Amino acid sequence: MSIQAINVRNQFRGKVAAIIEGPVVSEVDVQTPAGIVTSVITTRSVKDLGLTIGSDVVALVKATEVSVAKL
Template sequence: MSSEPALNPRNQFRGRIKHIHEGDVLSEIDVETPHGIVTSVITTRSVRELELAVGSPVLAFVKATEVALARL
């Protein structure tokens, strides 16, 4: 049995690529969603293989092993 949580609508965001900061090995991808900007760091090779470009529609999957909160 896998300990990985199943993907569900709460951790998926539809959006469009707003900006790509391409590096030699890693790239930062800013995705504009109805809930704000989500930034992903992926390999530059993946950017090229997925043919990602500014304006491309994408589905961002969020996976967090830990999220810390502080009361304001």
């Protein structure tokens, strides 16, 4: 699965590794080959998408700023 309108560099295929559900928003951890990507989405979206542990998903990243610090 690939979303064609989004730059391929901003797509990470993976599986849902964890869901921390809250009353309004939830954290969804996606295990990708590059590591874990965490998304904060509405709990309603989690339910509407039918997300469960092990679901195959594509994490789409939209960032206007990325900070880098030297270790």
